[in-house]
Amino acid sequence: MNTHFTGTGVALVTPFTSDLQVDHKALRHLVEYVIEGGVDYLVVLGTTAESATLDKEEKKDVMRTVARAAAGRIPLVVGIGGNNTRALVEEIKTKDLQGYSAILSVSPYYNRPTQEGIYRHFKALAKASTLPLILYNVPSRTGSNVLPETAIRLAEECDNIIGIKEASGDLAQISHLLENAPEGFMVISGDDLTAVPVILKGGAGVISVLGQGIPGVFSEMIRKARSGESEAALGLHSQLAPLVEMLFREGNPAGIKGLLKTRGIGSARVRLPLVAPSEDLVRAIEDFLKNELPGR
Template sequence: MNFSGAYTALVTPFRNGKIDEESFREHIEWQITEGIHGLVPCGTTGESATLTHDEHKEAIRICVEQANKRVPVLAGAGSNNTKEAVHLTQFAKDAGADGVLLISPYYNKPTQEGIYQHFKHIADTISIPMVLYNVPGRTGSNILPSTVARLHKDIPQVVGIKEATGNLTQASDIIEQSGTSLNVLSGDDFTLLPLLSIGGAGVISVVSNLLPKKMAQLCEAWDKGDIATARKLHYEMQPLNRAMFIESNPIPVKTALALQGKMDTDFRLPMVPLAEDNLEKLKSIMTDAGIL
């Protein structure tokens, strides 16, 4: 499976403390209509850390059903508990997901060998395409390029990595050591264009919740060799890219979608509503971008 282009790290809408299925389906449908290349339910942006197992499964099921094979679904199924990751990965496969996004174990900070054995155990148990997720700022550990290369070489199911260090030297080392058969996807919207320039395959994006067409068009322009258009779109989206991280993700992006009337601003603690001063900044940036 080739995971390339623009994938949206989907927000999970809530209403009255439960997943708002209607809003979620409408958001997914709009993403597909706008030309997004793929969808990622139950990532960090989907508040996966505060979903129950049943809700996690529900979100994957809804996304797979609504996408209906029109675009690939890369389901978040990671955990710092290897058995739990196996359980969620098996569910994602049974539900019809095209692949799984697997974060490296967080909090318990395994060694590089522990990280390798974690992913190997999942792959040995279940046959489904796997995209690793490296985000040291949240996990407390870094999947080193040599470990990525080892995993890709030893485990055919490891077909990609969401690289969210923001470090282009590390991304370059991954591509150098693993080769172009590994899809290296940006985990930071603002690094998409430079990552493409060194051989990256695309992005798992937060801002494409708001601008799916532009994010897809940037990837398509690059693939066609239209660097000027790709660069133009990159700079057009930069203010929103920054705005999505004025507070912890997904607080700004869910707030932006609520301002557009697409869902409620309903968060799970410990996520809380956007601070008032930042709300005014967000409104101003959205107005300038023509989406409010």
Template sequence: MNNKFLGTGVALVTPFKSDLSVDHEALANIVNFNIENGTEYLVICGTTGESVTLNKREKQEVVTTVTNANKGRVPMVLGIGGNNTAAVVEEIKSTDLSNMDAILSVAPYYSKPTQEGLYQHFKAISEASPIDLILYNVPGRTSKNMEPETTLRLAKNFKNIIGVKEAGNNVSQYLQLLKDKPEDFLVISGDDDLALGVVLAGGAGVISVIGQAFPKDFSNMIRLGLQGKTKESYSIHFKLMDVIGYIFEENNPAGIKCVFDALGLCKDTVRLPLVPASHQLKEKIGRFVNDYN
């Protein structure tokens, strides 16, 4: 199994200043905060990073900031995906991936391809990628589920497809993947609320949203889960349960940025069409952070 991606990865936010420009100082601080508190790897320019609102130059600058802050301490994964297969392939070919350990590529959204279309999309991406590839299945955002049979077909046919970030909030689908996967294939939870259960059932870990705000406890919870220490790991899960629900109550990443604002790590600014967390949600998150600390 690819040990680089065992444990807790975090889907980094892209902090913005009040004028909506990228706050690189805050981003570097968040990277350091995570590495110093046990996060095992970093995911850059994913959904939580508001990648669809970043232009090409901004994406490059975000990658540079994270790379410089990381200083080679932990593996890095770059989000490159979309619903135009040719454009995704071209982006992979034109991007400097020398500092990256893998690409995270989301299933095509909006187009709603068949399972064969999903297979052919990721086949083309796999053949274009010079580095490892982690599939990303998130039907709540793409409106199309990648069935376990399709994921496992890709896993068996392409050596550089090393794992899937599964974010369908579907326990049965997780278990199907875990039962039938190749030995070295990584089933990574993309659902913070299910992550511990997935790990205890044989999953490799998580790419987390909330983990970047509470990295010491969250990464420790996942490590305990990987060791099969159910009681100890669930004691941490129960401490974090409420805030996991809060951050997805309205939209992601407005919720997690609200947590960061309460922690003093970055502003809660998001780019349209997202809007900041409501006053009611801010109050709940603020109370949780105060009580937690």
């Protein structure tokens, strides 16, 4: 099962129409685009999907659209996370997860739990889930850090906790995790700028934002890193770094939606409290793609 989630995963955006309804046509187009580009699996309803602004029915419809569009060609992961453990346990037990192979669950935000609280939260989710669970550590958003010791403890005690998406940006912490995690436990980069360094240190891959915008070249970079072609992988990493900076300059997913718009996939619309990317940023992204990645 773990090998299903190695290489390039992408955290899909949720496209919106002019009246800010979910644009299912654009979503199907996006799924086709990234599969044709060679990505290895898709993550649905993560942070990049603006899941915090989608209601229950919209989430159900997004899951169904992606599952039908993917048609079993690559594995699908669904984001189910929050800061109310009891409600999440109930959601995991009752949600229709047909077509999905794993759950990505973010560490509880706002509450700022202790490491013991984080451990008990994920242990409760693992007990409730019939699918494998991938932890998600993103301290800049949650306000607390899942320390390596806590992730390792969960990996050792819960057979269905199979990995962690690490977006702390702390390479020393990630290295400690890679060196001490049980065999088979995946450490996945959750940050495009750390993807290649993490893989070269032994990481399983990345769950990427940029990867859905330029799936061909991004997947190529990750494949080279995983096969040990460090010079080629780091060369592509350096080439793409300015584009990554642009994507996050005005917040995520505004930047990646601006990039996808230049590819003819959906619009750059986002729901409040986020705002659409500026025209200057979209133009800068378009210029970069044209001048630095011609034909890509």
